[in-house]
Amino acid sequence: MIRIQKEKHIELIVDVLTKIGLTSEQAQMASEIMNYADVRGIDSHGLILLNTYIDRINKKIIRKNPNYKWDKKSEIISVLDGDHGMGHFMGHLAMREAIKIAKEKSLGLVLVKNATHYGASGYYTELAAKHKMIGFTTTNTMPLMAPTGGAERILGNNPISFSIPRQNEDPVILDIASSVVAAGKLILVNQKNEIIPEGWALDKEGNPTTDPNEGYEGGGTLLPIANHKGYGLALIMDILAGVLTGSGYGKNVGHSDIGFVMMAMDVDQIMPKEIFNKRLDSLISMVKSTKKGNENNTIYLPGEIEYLKKKEREQDGILINENLYKEIEKLTLDLEISIDNYFS
Known part of the structure; x- marks a missing residue:
């Protein structure tokens, strides 16, 4: 896992999106919300989607202005x-x-x-x-x-x-x-070369699958x-x-x-x-x-775990997997942006 600090995470997204021609106000807001996700451990909606957005901008699916x-x-x-x-x-x-x-x-x-x-x-x-x-x-x-x-x-x-x-x-x-889970979770698991639990997705034939690629990018369906x-x-x-x-x-x-x-x-x-x-x-x-079923259980409110993760990641930085880092490295190289500006 590779670490990027919160401020550099925002800066990276803004620099990349404006470099490909997105308006500054749109890039700033996208970076803020993608950072919101990654800082809170909602990794399926953060930096992992940057390449997806770039592809859609380049194909004029997302309008630059x-x-x-x-x-x-x-x-x-x-x-x-x-x-x-x-x-x-x-x-x-x-x-x-x-x-x-x-x-x-x-x-x-x-x-x-x-x-x-x-x-x-x-x-x-x-x-x-x-x-x-x-x-x-x-x-x-x-x-x-x-x-x-x-x-x-x-x-x-x-x-x-x-x-x-x-x-x-x-x-x-x-x-x-x-x-059961967001599609981005399957992308993330696939990047890590891991399997998904049965019950997350079906393959394109309608059969239960533990292969994250079959469950999403290979044409399957989420459950x-x-x-x-x-x-x-x-x-x-x-x-x-x-x-x-x-x-x-x-x-x-x-x-x-x-x-x-x-x-x-x-x-x-x-x-x-x-x-x-x-x-x-x-x-x-x-x-x-509430009386607990196990004395070691903790009862969390909706959103509370994400706030705990936020405190941790704002202090220690956001962790991304090696495959995602390689994607970002290639992306910045193609755009002639130095990746060293963001990762320490």
């Missing part, structure tokens, strides 16, 4: 046409708008169409939590998953995220895919969490992010017509924040003080 447009539907609802720009930038723009609306109207809802992959969902909902609001987001993805009983990619592993603000504590952040429950979640998220936004849906989703939903809810306009905080702390205390 998009002409995005707003369409206000009501006092609390707006639609953003991302014009196929970098999903991270569009997602940030959308959640900031949802927060702005919620400050005035208690609830802000922004739908995004004609966008691209936006990275780690928790980043966006945490933005709302930083403003003492409840945040929600979902997005659809390229088809990666079969409905329960099927063996063909029909739905994305469409994620869902909520963040709940807490007084003087890190927010509670739920950020889950509707598949939904809890069978029909994960399938149901993926379908509903596709209705919201795909059908409702005017973006692609199901098998029609491409890399540049993905949809997002961003929502911010101002708690203080529903219930005085002092009462909300007291009630929330009471619930969390109940959860944390």
Whole structure:
């Protein structure tokens, strides 16, 4: 494993993306959100995707300088046409708008169409939590998953995220895919030349597989969490992010017509924040003080493990595997950027 410091991680991504012609504001936002993922141990949504984004930019799937447009539907609802720009930038723009609306109207809802992959969902909902609001987001993805009983990619592993603000504590952040694991996890395992557990994916013939390549890049399908429950979640998220936004849906989703939903809810306009905080702390205390099945067990809140990882990686640096390092080394060489500027 090779170590890169947080600041150098951000700098590397910005330098690479601007070198290939992405606008500075899009590159900055992509680097911030990819760094958010890697610092928290969400390695499937960080630096590992840099080559993927570059390939899509070079193929004009992601537009370097998009002409995005707003369409206000009501006092609390707006639609953003991302014009196929970098999903991270569009997602940030959308959640900031949802927060702005919620400050005035208690609830802000922004739908995004004609966008691209936006990275780690928790980043966006945490933005709302930083403003003492409840945040929600979902997005659809390229088809990666079969409905329960099927063996063909029909739905994305469409994620869902909520963040709940807490007084003087890190927010509670739920950020889950509707598949057992994200596709990036299979890429990561494949880079390490390891196998995946049975139950993560099927091969292209619909058979269970432990080969990460067969389960994803070789044409297989990811499996939904809890069978029909994960399938149901993926379908509903596709209705919201795909059908409702005017973006692609199901098998029609491409890399540049993905949809997002961003929502911010101002708690203080529903219930005085002092009462909300007291009630929330009471619930969390109940959860944390649960009788344990094993005295060595630790009960974590959603997002808590990622915050612990963040403290560790901000101090010690982000670890990446040797194969990913070699990918980055080749990439920087091709772009005539010195990799020594980032890795020590």
